[in-house]
Amino acid sequence: MSTIISLSVLGVLILVEGLLGKKTWHLPTILVGLLVALALTLSGWNLNTHYYNEMLIVDNASVAFSAILIFTTFLIFMFAGHYYKSVQRPLDDIYAILIFALVGSVMMTSFGNLIILFLGIETLSIALYVLAGSHKEAITSNEATLKYFLMGSFLSGFLLFGIALIYGVSGSLNLDEISRYTVREAAHLSPMFRAGLFLLIIGLAFKIAIVPFHFWAPDVYEGTPTLLTAFMATVVKIASIVALFRLFNHGFSAIRETWETTLWILAVLTILVGNLTGIYQPNLKRMLAYSSISHSGYMMLAVLAFSARTADALLLYAAAYSVATVTAFGILILVRGAKGNDFFTSFEGLAKKNPVEAICLTIALLSLTGIPPLAGFMAKYYLFTTALEKGYLWLVILAVLGSAISVGYYFKPIVSMYLRNGDGIKLEAGFAYKTHIIFLTVLTVVLGLLPSVLINLL
Amino acid sequence: MITGILIVLPLLFSLLLFSLRDEKLIKQVALTGAVAEFLVSVYGLFLYSTQCHCQLLLNIGWIETLHVSLNFRVDGISFPLVLLTTFLTPLIILSSMDHPYRKPSAFYGLILLMEMAFIGVFSAYDGLVFYIFWELALIPAYFICAVWGGNDRIRITFKFLIYTFTGSLFMLVALIYLYFRTPAPHSFEIIALYAAHLSPAEQNWIFLSFFLAFAIKIPIFPFHTWQPDTYTESPAGGTMLLAGIMLKMGTYGLIRFLLPICPLALKEWGWLAMILAVTGIIYASIIALRQNDMKRLVAYSSIAHMGLIAAGIFALTSKGLEGAVIQMVSHGINITGLFIVISLIEKRTGTREISKISGLATKAPWLALFFMIILLGNIGLPLTNGFVGEFLLLFGIFEYNHWIAAVAGLTIILGAVYMLWMYQRTMLGQPLEGNDTAGDITLKEAIPFIPIVIMILWIGIFPGFFLKLAEPAVQTILNLMH
Numbered sequence: 001m002s003t004i005i006s007l008s009v010l011g012v013l014i015l016v017e018g019l020l021g022k023k024t025w026h027l028p029t030i031l032v033g034l035l036v037a038l039a040l041t042l043s044g045w046n047l048n049t050h051y052y053n054e055m056l057i058v059d060n061a062s063v064a065f066s067a068i069l070i071f072t073t074f075l076i077f078m079f080a081g082h083y084y085k086s087v088q089r090p091l092d093d094i095y096a097i098l099i100f101a102l103v104g105s106v107m108m109t110s111f112g113n114l115i116i117l118f119l120g121i122e123t124l125s126i127a128l129y130v131l132a133g134s135h136k137e138a139i140t141s142n143e144a145t146l147k148y149f150l151m152g153s154f155l156s157g158f159l160l161f162g163i164a165l166i167y168g169v170s171g172s173l174n175l176d177e178i179s180r181y182t183v184r185e186a187a188h189l190s191p192m193f194r195a196g197l198f199l200l201i202i203g204l205a206f207k208i209a210i211v212p213f214h215f216w217a218p219d220v221y222e223g224t225p226t227l228l229t230a231f232m233a234t235v236v237k238i239a240s241i242v243a244l245f246r247l248f249n250h251g252f253s254a255i256r257e258t259w260e261t262t263l264w265i266l267a268v269l270t271i272l273v274g275n276l277t278g279i280y281q282p283n284l285k286r287m288l289a290y291s292s293i294s295h296s297g298y299m300m301l302a303v304l305a306f307s308a309r310t311a312d313a314l315l316l317y318a319a320a321y322s323v324a325t326v327t328a329f330g331i332l333i334l335v336r337g338a339k340g341n342d343f344f345t346s347f348e349g350l351a352k353k354n355p356v357e358a359i360c361l362t363i364a365l366l367s368l369t370g371i372p373p374l375a376g377f378m379a380k381y382y383l384f385t386t387a388l389e390k391g392y393l394w395l396v397i398l399a400v401l402g403s404a405i406s407v408g409y410y411f412k413p414i415v416s417m418y419l420r421n422g423d424g425i426k427l428e429a430g431f432a433y434k435t436h437i438i439f440l441t442v443l444t445v446v447l448g449l450l451p452s453v454l455i456n457l458l
Numbered sequence: 459m460i461t462g463i464l465i466v467l468p469l470l471f472s473l474l475l476f477s478l479r480d481e482k483l484i485k486q487v488a489l490t491g492a493v494a495e496f497l498v499s500v501y502g503l504f505l506y507s508t509q510c511h512c513q514l515l516l517n518i519g520w521i522e523t524l525h526v527s528l529n530f531r532v533d534g535i536s537f538p539l540v541l542l543t544t545f546l547t548p549l550i551i552l553s554s555m556d557h558p559y560r561k562p563s564a565f566y567g568l569i570l571l572m573e574m575a576f577i578g579v580f581s582a583y584d585g586l587v588f589y590i591f592w593e594l595a596l597i598p599a600y601f602i603c604a605v606w607g608g609n610d611r612i613r614i615t616f617k618f619l620i621y622t623f624t625g626s627l628f629m630l631v632a633l634i635y636l637y638f639r640t641p642a643p644h645s646f647e648i649i650a651l652y653a654a655h656l657s658p659a660e661q662n663w664i665f666l667s668f669f670l671a672f673a674i675k676i677p678i679f680p681f682h683t684w685q686p687d688t689y690t691e692s693p694a695g696g697t698m699l700l701a702g703i704m705l706k707m708g709t710y711g712l713i714r715f716l717l718p719i720c721p722l723a724l725k726e727w728g729w730l731a732m733i734l735a736v737t738g739i740i741y742a743s744i745i746a747l748r749q750n751d752m753k754r755l756v757a758y759s760s761i762a763h764m765g766l767i768a769a770g771i772f773a774l775t776s777k778g779l780e781g782a783v784i785q786m787v788s789h790g791i792n793i794t795g796l797f798i799v800i801s802l803i804e805k806r807t808g809t810r811e812i813s814k815i816s817g818l819a820t821k822a823p824w825l826a827l828f829f830m831i832i833l834l835g836n837i838g839l840p841l842t843n844g845f846v847g848e849f850l851l852l853f854g855i856f857e858y859n860h861w862i863a864a865v866a867g868l869t870i871i872l873g874a875v876y877m878l879w880m881y882q883r884t885m886l887g888q889p890l891e892g893n894d895t896a897g898d899i900t901l902k903e904a905i906p907f908i909p910i911v912i913m914i915l916w917i918g919i920f921p922g923f924f925l926k927l928a929e930p931a932v933q934t935i936l937n938l939m940h
Contacts, residue, residue: 309523371597372590381586381630385524388634400631404624411619419604419612452521 001051001058002040003066003106010037011099018092026095027081033099034074041066054174055113060458061311062110065242068315069109072234072322073102076227078436079330082337082429083227094134098231101127105239109246114163114173117243121159121207124236125152131231132224144223151206151216159203165196175251182254194258200247201262208240208296211269218281221289226336229285230329233292234322241299245314249306263304264395270297271402278409284332284342287409288325291368294406295321298399301383305390311458313383319454320367320375320447327364327440331357334427347413349422356434357427358417360441365410367444370403375447382455460502461516461530461581464540467495468547468574475567485555488566492548495573499544506537507927517583524586524637525645531583534931535713538783538924539580539706542790545913546702547573549906553798554695556805556903559606565695568598572699579707585633585646585715589626592707596622599704603692614687621684625674632667635660636719651719652938658722665723668716669731675708676764678731679738689757694801697753701760702794706786709764712771713779718938724774732772732858736866738765743872747879752800752810755880756793759836762869763789769866770851774939776932778854783928785847788835788917792844795832795910799825802903803884812880817889822898826885828907833881835914837874843917846925 010033017025041063050057077098084091104123111117129152133145167173169192170181182189202213209217221229252259274294281287299321302314332342334357339346351358367376380403384396416422429437447454471491478484506514516530532540551569559565575598578591596619604615637644639654656664674681689697717724724731742761749755767785770778802825803818804810819826831842838844848870856863917924 312523366597372593377590377593381634382524384631385634385637388631389638393635396631396634397628400627404620404627407620407623411616415604415612415616418601452523455521455523 001056002044003037003070004056004103006033006037006040007070007099007103007106010034011096011103014092014096014099018090018096021090023090023092026092027077030077030080030095030099031074034070034077038067038070038074041070050112053113054176055116056107056110057112058110061246061315064311064315064457065109065238065318066106068318068322069102069105069235069239072238072326073098073231075323075326075436075440076230076234076329079227079230079333079433082433083225083333094131094228097127097130097134098228101131101231102235105235108239108243111243111246112175114166114175114178117247118160118163120239121203121243122156124239125156125207128152128228128232128236131228132220134228135225138223140223141225142223144220147216147223148220155203155206155213158199158206162196162199162201162203165192165199169193169196175247178251179254182252186254189255189258197252197259198262201259201266204240204244204247205266208237208244209293210266210296210300211273211293214270214274214293217293218286218289221292222283222285226285226329226333229288230326233288233329234325237292237296238299238318238322241296241303241318242314244300245303245311248303249310253306260304263300264392267297267300267304267395268398270294270300271399272297272405275402275405275409278406281409282343284328284335284344284347284413287412288328288332291406291410292325294402295368297402298380298383301387301392301395301399304395305387305392307386307390309382309389309455310386312455313379313386315458316375316447316451316454317379317383320379320444323440323443323447324364324367324374324376327360327437327444328368330433330437330440331361331364334429334433338425338427344412344416345422347416347422348420349424350417350427352424353426357429357437360437361417362414363441363444365414367448369406369410373445373448375444375451378448378451382451459516460498460505461514461532463498464495464502464544464577464581465530465574467491467498468570468577471495472567472570472574475563475570478563481562484562484566485551488551488570489548489555491570492544492551492573496544496548499541502532503537503541506532514581520587525643525647526586527584527647528587529584529647530578530581530587532581533934534928535710535783535935536580536931537927538787539703539710540577542706542787543573543576543580543703545909546698546790546794549794549798549909550695550698550702553698553801553903553906554693557694557801559693561605565602565606568602569695569699572598572602572704576703576707580710583648585636585648585651587646588714589630589633592626592629592711593623595704595707596626599696599700602696602699603688606693606696608691610687611691614684614691618684618688621674621681625671625681628667629671632664636664648714651715654719656720656722658726661720661723662727665716665720665727668711668719672708672711672716673731673734673768675711676705676768677708677738677761678734678765678768679741679761680734682738682742682761685761686754686757689760690751690753694797694804698794698797701757701797702790705760705764706790709767709771709782709786712768713782713932713935717771717774717935721939724772724939728772728774732769732862735765735769735772736862738762739769739866739869740872743869743876746876747872749876750812752803752812752880752884753797755812755876756796756800759873759876760789760793762873763793763836766848766851766866766869769862770854773851773854773858774936775854775857776929776936777850777857779932779935780925780928781847781850781852781854783932784843784917784921784924785851787924788843788847788914791910791913791917792832792836795828795907795914796836798906798910799829799832802899806897812883814890815884817885817887819885820889824904825899828899828904828911829881829885831911831914832907833877835918837877838870841915841918843914843921845918846921
């Protein structure tokens with residue numbers, strides 16, 4: 001609760017600063033504000049309470065995931081100064097909307113009521129529609145926002161309709177109530193409830209960009225300003241997966257057999273299509289879009305294989321994925337700044353003049369591939385272990401196959417940077433920017449070497 | 459404790475190397491690191507053979523929730539390979555020093571990083587730790603071959619990467635699957651993996667996954683297609699690391715994991731693995747006969763020799779396994795020696811094509827002498843190291859099946875043919891134009907040969923020491939199978 005309030009206050013504060021014309025205050029305020037929000041979130045550890053008739057639930061899982069989301073946003077904001085360096089117009093609106101989007105995503109990790117879930121998703125989505133189009137002059141940005149808005153609002157209808165059906169059958173929006181209803185009625189479940197369930201799956205699958213509801217993602221990611229794409233690929237993705245995780249394993253765990261097969265197929269499709277299509281992408285940004293699709297497929301394993309340890313596994317995966325992806329986006333911003341585009345040809349010969357950036361991007365991509373001993377490997381390994389424990393052998397084998405395919409695209413920028421000759425320009429990264437990238441890389445390595453930091457938490 | 463030092467030392471030197479700039483200093487530091495590592499491993503051997511084995515154990519808790527620990531332990535199978543690694547790495551560094559590799563800090567740093575990974579693979583006593591080091595070895599190997607390789611390196615090293623990465627991922631699934639079959643509390647410790655309860659059907663699947671990973675690495679026919687290309691395109695030092703040490707990870711894995719974990723599957727499918735291995739021997743030998751590029755020829759010879767080692771392992775006899783351990787060491791030494799010779803010839807004549815080289819012996823008698831000794835070791839002449847290993851291997855295969863042994867024995871004849879033919883065409887006869895300016899090897903270039911020749915003769919004449927090292931461990935593995 002304190003998280004949501006503090007973040008909302010932070011957003012308003014930025015707007016006030018904008019009114020006062022204190023442009024230079026924005027970033028310091030945000031960074032400090034996010035740290036305060038992080039501290040407030042962590043103070044809810046072991047509290048296990050709920051607010052407003054169980055509408056918001058603060059348990060350790062929601063605290064941990066909210067903390068990851070806030071921390072990731074913090075990491076992304078560290079790039080903002082550089083990214084918006086040359087922009088003259090006031091940025092208070094973008095920053096504030098980004099913070100409001102974060103509020104939405106935090107709600108999605110701690111809902112105890114379907115209405116809060118919907119509110120969270122909408123707060124997030126509406127903020128994102130605006131953010132996707134925030135580069136007003138660029139036609140791609142306009143395309144992104146239009147596509148995202150049209151499809152997103154349409155799919156929000158599915159979500160709402162699903163919630164309505166479930167409410168109609170079970171008589172409650174409260175997750176615990178619904179759970180009790182499913183236990184009671186598991187033997188003769190109303191078809192309406194099933195229909196509501198599948199509409200919910202479709203709505204959430206769209207937000208997560210699960211195949212076959214993923215078609216918007218690459219275009220929107222490509223058109224959205226890169227810094228905000230990083231936010232979409234990490235914070236938004238994780239919040240939506242966590243929402244799915246909470247919804248199905250707290251609300252509908254008694255009727256697993258009704259949704260298990262569907263999610264199984266969606267997970268396999270997401271992993272295979274995401275990875276296979278990733279190979280054919282011409283630039284890093286689209287590649288990262290497909291990478292994020294396939295990683296949401298892996299994270300679906302955690303939703304399916306619910307056990308005492310899956311929340312841990314998801315937490316580690318979310319952290320490993322976010323850190324590596326944010327690093328990749330950090331380098332992407334630099335390359336786009338220097339070259340004007342991010343085709344793989346732009347990465348040619350990059351390692352010669354920019355060894356640090358090249359190594360950081362390499363480690364991030366290796367982590368995403370799942371090469372030990374980096375964080376990505378540990379996360380994947382732990383996730384596969386929890387899935388195998390539940391007997392999802394074929395799912396794990398297909399996921400592993402997906403990982404093997406993913407080498408095909410994750411190594412493309414690496415090959416370009418190290419093995420091809422290019423014009424060898426120097427990337428313009430300030431000291432702070434460089435330090436931040438190095439910090440992220442160290443985080444990737446440390447998380448891989450000491451995964452116990454996260455996996456014993458929940 | 460010693461094992462810990464063996465793993466950390468190359469890592470520290472590698473990190474140090476990455477931070478250095480001065481080329482001369484880099485080479486000195488790299489060599490110092492590798493030699494220091496060798497000395498530590500020799501001291502470890504001294505402790506191992508005189509005192510208890512406790513010095514060579516290391517067990518640090520790591521991920522308690524999963525009972526994964528950094529558990530290292532060397533026994534009679536892994537110790538020869540650890541020694542092989544620490545013995546060859548300084549020689550590889552020494553022989554690479556004359557090449558003006560760009561970015562030497564990264565080159566030598568990656569070599570030492572690879573050394574660390576190799577030691578980790580050979581000494582890990584925990585399935586997950588084994589896997590981590592196994593994969594860790596791949597990344598520096600990829601970069602060494604890809605950054606400093608020949609013209610077609612991008613495509614070929616990528617093939618190498620995809621092949622080996624895919625194979626090992628299935629091993630990961632098999633390992634996790636095994637984990638849940640180990641007695642409670644589940645653990646990745648090798649003892650626990652050995653004790654896993656598996657039905658025959660499960661064993662078949664585990665067998666298949668492990669076999670795929672190891673067969674690609676060794677490589678066993680028909681999974682070998684990445685190998686000749688990768689060897690040809692890699693820089694000399696990279697080829698030596700791959701051929702001398704990395705391939706042994708595969709055969710080591712067969713002995714360490716495949717045999718004790720799925721004995722039933724081996725009884726059912728072992729014959730197929732045996733046939734594949736023997737087919738590879740003949741196939742690679744015949745192709746080697748037709749090669750004009752010396753590096754490619756040796757690459758195919760390596761497939762044949764490694765095929766024989768694999769066949770000896772699948773024979774499941776103590777002779778075959780002991781032979782495999784000895785031959786892994788011998789083959790590592792010999793093939794590294796051969797690649798050093800080839801790189802020296804290439805340096806002198808500017809080519810590796812056999813048809814463009816002739817009569818080098820008149821101008822470079824010492825090179826020809828070392829070449830001859832290493833070559834004889836490679837084709838398994840009595841009193842050289844190759845003989846001991848191949849004899850034991852064939853003996854083991856003979857106990858398994860006479861006919862297969864007869865076919866596998868062809869490798870010795872064919873090996874002698876293509877090797878001696880290569881020698882005859884390059885070293886003997888009249889020097890060709892362009893070859894006549896080639897001088898003999900300098901003292902500095904000769905240094906790597908001296909330890910290699912000593913080892914070839916030592917193992918060849920007094921194999922007892924190494925056999926005694928391997929014997930109890932081999933017996934343990936065989937006992938586990940019953």
